[in-house]
Amino acid sequence: MKIIPQISVFDYSEIEILGDLERCKLLIENVPDEKIIHKLIEIRGKGRNEYPVIAVWNSILIMPLLECSTVEQLRRELSRNRDLRKLCGFNDYDYYFGKNKLVPPPKAYTNMIKNLKKIEPLLKECFNELREFMYENLKDFGKDVGEDGKIFLSKAKSLNQNGNYNDGRCDMDADFTIKENYYKDRKTGESKVKKKTYFGYRYHLLADVNYELPIEYTVTKASCGEREQFKKHIEMLPEEKVEIIDTASADKGYDSKVMIEFLKEKGIKPIIDIRNHWSEEDTKQYKGTDIVYTYNGKVSIVDDNGEIIPLKYLGYDKIKNTLRYRYQNKVYSIDINYDKRIFTPIARDSKKWKKLYNKRTSLERINGRMDRDFNLENHKVRGLKKATVIIDIMMIGMMALAKGHILNNHPEKIRKLKST
Incomplete structure (x- = not known):
């Protein structure tokens, strides 16, 4: 039998493991979870403590990042990776001396999930704290x-x-x-x-x-x-x-007159795609004038020969609450309250609307x-x-990684979850 004395230079498994550890460390270090941990310890009380609350919580926190969809996958990952166990806070010495198992049993995670359901508002509070960090450190x-x-x-x-x-x-x-x-x-x-x-x-x-x-x-x-x-x-x-x-x-799934009016009342400009509910006619007349418009906000004028000519958009008049258009050196105003679902503060047929919608x-x-x-x-x-707890943990993880990149002066990496 031939023995391979060393790992091939083309084996990148060690690099991939290191990348996982770096990401997990970045995540754990940047989660403001003091209240969560304190409450979990309080719930546990004076019971047995073979597997510390902090270690089990940290392992659940990095569970999505390791792409583990079940507890068994997480336990398997922990059992084969000593550095990952150490990062979470598990003590291998107790295993070597026969005091407990190498990784927590399934029941430990079942109890942890049950406790997290009870204190779910604290998870959302943790997310809100990370969100506040973004408001303070990211421009606009x-x-x-x-x-x-x-x-x-x-x-x-x-x-x-x-x-x-x-x-x-x-x-x-x-x-x-x-x-x-x-x-x-x-x-x-x-x-x-x-x-x-x-x-x-x-x-x-x-x-x-x-x-x-x-x-x-x-x-x-x-x-x-x-x-x-x-x-x-x-x-x-x-x-x-x-x-x-x-x-x-x-x-367009969010399109409705009520939704648009709600956003306007809050001082927010709606950029919502529109559904076509017009069946019989392609255009409608604006206030008995020569101006016509389509369901998606394209404004035109009908000349003396009956030809429909598109108007040039000039912008929004905040004082008069109108959209301004021009044709042959004459400016026309469209009251956005005339048809609230079609006419919005940023005209639907403008380049600015398309640019914002593409975002x-x-x-x-x-x-x-x-x-x-x-x-x-x-x-x-x-x-x-x-389901709520799982999404909470994922959202916290996404924000904590972004926070870590910002603190490390790498704001260009805030969207990255796979590499640091």
Whole structure:
């Protein structure tokens, strides 16, 4: 049998492990979790302490970063990585002397999750403290925001046909929702819709679209309406933080007259894509004039020959609350209150509106990091409380890593979760 005396120079496993340790250390060191730890120790009381509360909490904190979707995966990772155990705070000496096992048993993590459900408001308070750090250290943080939601599945199944709530395999908190994806048939060019059913939960996220960091979030059943959560996020923010917001973007799923009016009342410029509800006519006349407009805010004028000519957008008049357009050296004003859903402070047909709306893709990138880097797509849960705790931990992790990069004078890395 041939013995390999050393690791191949082309084996990068050691480098990858070092990268994981660096990221985990950065995360643990920058989480303001003193209140959480103090409360967990208080709940434990004077019971057995083979596995310290701080060590178990730290291991759960880095669980998403290690892409572990189950406790068994986390325990396996800890058992094979001595440096990771040391980083979390576990003591291997007790194992060598036969006092306890190398890593905590599943029951220890089950109890920890139960306790975290009880003190979930402290997890949100921890996130809010990290958010405050961003407001203080990032220029114009919270000025341009965006809203989006993400569905993640339940680990269990729905109620059985008899509606038996005593069936432990079912999830009594989750529910069904149908997601519609619209696309065009390549052969016929016709618009079609593809429907898919999901059973689980949805997290709703309000984020800064420039820095791609979360500002506010909630976790609900999958069927919960997105517009209501958008309004709730704005209302949850302190008044001084709402005053910072200049624009708020969202896709056409959030489009409604009520939503736009709500944002305007808060002094926020809505950048929300619009759904086409017009069926019979392509344009509407503005106040009996020669000016006409389309459902997506394109403003034109009809000349004496009946030709429709687009007007040139000049900007928003804040004093008169009107949109200004020009045609042949003459300026026309459009009252944005005439059709509140179509006419917004930043005209829908302007380059500025398109530029701001394109920033909303940062929400898609955040969702991608949650799926890819924090393994949310494989992290199935059972119960709304546990789902909320899981999202809390992921959001705290994302913000803590960003905080670490800022303190280390690497603000360009605040969006990175995979490498430091």
